[in-house]
Amino acid sequence: MSEKQYEVIIIGGSYSGLSAAMALGRSLRKVLVMDSGKPCNDKTPHSHNFLTQDGKTPKEIASLAKKQVEEYDTISFYYGKAIDSKKTEDGFEITPENGETFSSKKLIIATGITDEIPEIKGFAECWGISLIHCPYCHGYEYKGKKTGIIANGDKAIHIASLVKNLTDNVTVITRGTANFTDEQKEKLQRNNIQIIESEISELKHQNGMIESVIFSDGKEVNFEAVYAALPFHQHSEIPKQLGCEFTEFGHIKTDFMQKTNIPGVFVCGDNSSMMRSVSNAVMTGNVAGAMVNMELVTDCF
Structure with a gap:
C-alpha cells in the first residue's frame, strides 16, 4: 500500500x-x-x-x-x-x-x-450564541427566559412544544403570514404563545447576546434567547x-x-x-x- x-x-x-x-x-x-x-x-x-x-x-x-x-x-x-x-x-x-x-x-x-443565514442585521453575529437551534443542546441555559422562535408551520409547533416546557414566555415569529391549522392555532392560544407575523429587520445584540428583535414595522420586542429553524x-x-x-x-x-x-x-x-x-x-x-x-x-x- x-x-x-x-x-x-x-x-x-x-x-x-x-x-x-x-x-x-x-x-x-x-x-x-x-x-x-x-x-x-x-x-x-x-x-x-x-x-x-x-x-x-x-x-x-x-x-x-x-x-x-x-x-x-x-x-x-x-x-x-x-x-x-x-x-x-x-x-x-x-x-x-x-x-x-x-x-x-x-x-x-x-x-x-x-x-443558510438570512441577510438580517445581527443574525450571523448571534447565530450559535444566543440565537440557537436546539432546546436539548441549549434550552436549559435559557430556562424561564423570554424566548422567541423564528419559524412557521409544523416546524414552529414542534419547537414551541419543546420550548414551552422550559419557559412560560414564548413568542413565535413567522416573518410573514402565519401558516397554522386551526388545531395548531388553538394549541398556541391554549399555551399562551403569541404570534408575530412581521418581517425582522434587525437583531439587536451585544457581542452575540440578543437584547431585542426589531421588526420591519418599527416594533421592537425584547428577548433573552431566540430559536431559529434555518x-x-x-x-x-x-x-x-x-x-x-x-x-x-x-x-x-x-x-x-x-x-x-x-x-x-x-x-x-x-x-x-x-x-x-x-x-x-x-x-x-x-x-x-x-x-x-x-x-x-x-x-x-
Whole structure:
C-alpha cells in the first residue's frame, strides 16, 4: 500500500469523523482523515447534553478528541478541503484543493451541513450564541427566559412544544403570514404563545447576546434567547458527486449501519441526521467506523 493509499478515507475531522477514526484506529486500519478546519459550531460558547463533556466549549471537546485519535499510529491527517471524488475499480479517489490524489477501499463522509443565514442585521453575529437551534443542546441555559422562535408551520409547533416546557414566555415569529391549522392555532392560544407575523429587520445584540428583535414595522420586542429553524445545504458536494441519495429534508440517506446507497460509502454526523448534537455525531461516527471495519474484514476473511 503506497503512501497515498489507505484502507479508509474519512472526509471531515470533527466529532463524527474523529469518532469513526478512533474505531478504525483501534482495529489497526490505515486511515486518512481529511479536514478543512471549518466546524459549523465554531462560535458556540458551550456544548451541552453530552456526558463527561457538559459545558465544555466545542473546541475543547474536538481538541481532546483529536489528541486521543492521534495516539493511534495508523491514523494520518490531511488539512485541506476535499473537492473532488471518483469511484474506481478498487474503491475511491479523493482530490483536495491542491490537486493531490488519495485513494482508499472505503469512504466515510462526515462533512456536516452549512446553515443558510438570512441577510438580517445581527443574525450571523448571534447565530450559535444566543440565537440557537436546539432546546436539548441549549434550552436549559435559557430556562424561564423570554424566548422567541423564528419559524412557521409544523416546524414552529414542534419547537414551541419543546420550548414551552422550559419557559412560560414564548413568542413565535413567522416573518410573514402565519401558516397554522386551526388545531395548531388553538394549541398556541391554549399555551399562551403569541404570534408575530412581521418581517425582522434587525437583531439587536451585544457581542452575540440578543437584547431585542426589531421588526420591519418599527416594533421592537425584547428577548433573552431566540430559536431559529434555518434551511441548510450539504457542506460538501462529494456525496452528490458519488450519487448518494438524499431525504426530502436534504440529509444523506443512510441505514442503521450508516451505509448509503453507494457500496463502500458510509456517512455520519449532521449530514445524515436531524438529531444535530455532539453526542449523536460521536455515536453515528462510532457506528460508521465499526461497520466499515466489518466490511473490510468480510472482504478479506
